Amino acid sequence: MLKMQKSFSLLLLALLAVVVFIFVLWRIDSNPRTDDAYAYADTIAISPEVNGRIISQPVRDNQRVHKGDLLFQIDPRPYQAALKQAQAKLEGLNQQIELTQRSVNAQKFSADSAHAAIASASAAAKQATATLRRLEPLLAQGFASAEEVDQARTAKLSAISKLDTLKLQARQAKAGVSGVEALVAQRAEVAALIEVAKLNLEFTEVRAPFDGRVASLKTTVGQFASAGKPVFTLIDTSHWYVIANFRETELKNIKEGTAAQVYLMSNTGVKFDGHVDSISYGITPEDGGNLASGLPDVRRTINWVHVSQRFPVKIRITNPDESLFRVGASAVATLNTRS
Known part of the structure; x- marks a missing residue:
């Protein structure tokens, strides 16, 4: 009798393990999650359209600026x-x-x-x-x-x-x-x-084309600026994204508009809502062919086992906190494919 009870208990545990395993698989399939993600925002290189010496630069590195603010001025006299x-x-x-x-x-x-x-x-x-x-x-x-x-x-x-x-x-x-x-x-x-x-006289004043934050400013008043040569970078802080690299086996249920929830490693207690903006259609493979440059380069973590490739999924954040979001900051993303 005792032996039968032990067999029944083992069978029950096995069934429970199978149910838990199926639930976990369903959960992973319906809510794929990855910590291979980072914060991203569009950036532009601020370059003058005319040559000249910088006579005014009212901004500093990492400063927040608004659309239309004067970034720097080139000597207008010529x-x-x-x-x-x-x-x-x-x-x-x-x-x-x-x-x-x-x-x-x-x-x-x-x-x-x-x-x-x-x-x-x-x-x-x-x-x-x-x-x-x-x-x-x-x-x-x-x-x-x-x-x-x-x-x-x-x-x-x-x-x-x-x-x-x-x-x-x-x-x-x-x-x-x-x-x-x-x-x-x-x-x-x-x-x-x-x-x-x-037009050239107007170009001597370089103004911010959108709200953003100055980055990589490494010059000051007196520097000679050349037309088309970047002076610094301007980050577009009006829209923030998280680039999350999901396995190719998880892409079948991911579509544009899929709901997402992300948090940043700098503050794991704050969650941000978002949705899938787009899904990448190309990356640079490690072991095949020569493709056009400029494609994302996503490294595999195991070289001796054939693992699923990862493709970038661009998630647009609907409620970003500019004090927390920085380009390249580590993030964790979870998608709700059932929505």
Whole structure:
């Protein structure tokens, strides 16, 4: 009897162990958890868009700044001088265009006068030709003298000659009419240079594009800043994430929007809610092929056993505490795939 009780107890314990094992598997499958995680926020490199020496830097390393705050200022004097020079050149061009336009108007008036003189000379030539044609038949009949005919012939030749001369002068006057198109094109070019100069002058003040925190500031007033060369980093503190590396076997139940709860190793007593923002579709493998650089590099912890690869899951935090969150801080993430 005692032996049967022991066998029953062992069987009961075995069944209980199986139930506990199944429950643990279900729990792990429905609430995957990982401590291979870290806090993350978007960052940008603050770089000037113009060259120059820093004359003002009202921020310090690790300082919190707001959108629009002045981060540093580059000496604006060279760009102010360039703007004044371009504006003076534009003013000179405007005056030159005005004077040239007056000259063009005079040239056009001269050309128009030449055309009017041609019309008058053409009418005189026609009249002289008609007079000669009337007198030549009368000479044979004795109604006109030879002198009158000669005078009419001379008048015709003189009128034609004057007409030819006026036509030549008209062509010369027309050819001499210039324009202001080239100067107008130059004015457009100078106007564009003025806009560029204004933009460069505006770029001498570098302001925060969003609320954030200064990081890796290693320069001060007097340093020469080069366009496109980073001066420091700005962390976007308006959105915080936790990058959690889950095993590939756990990804089947993880989707965008899956509820998450995380805590930071710096303060394990404070829990933060969040949701899955995205799931990575590529990492750099340790033992195969050459893939494009820039993919996450997630190391396996056991090299002699084929273990599941881990893929980064990006979790967006809905209630971050900026005093606790730091880029790279260790975190623990638990997902609720049942939600």
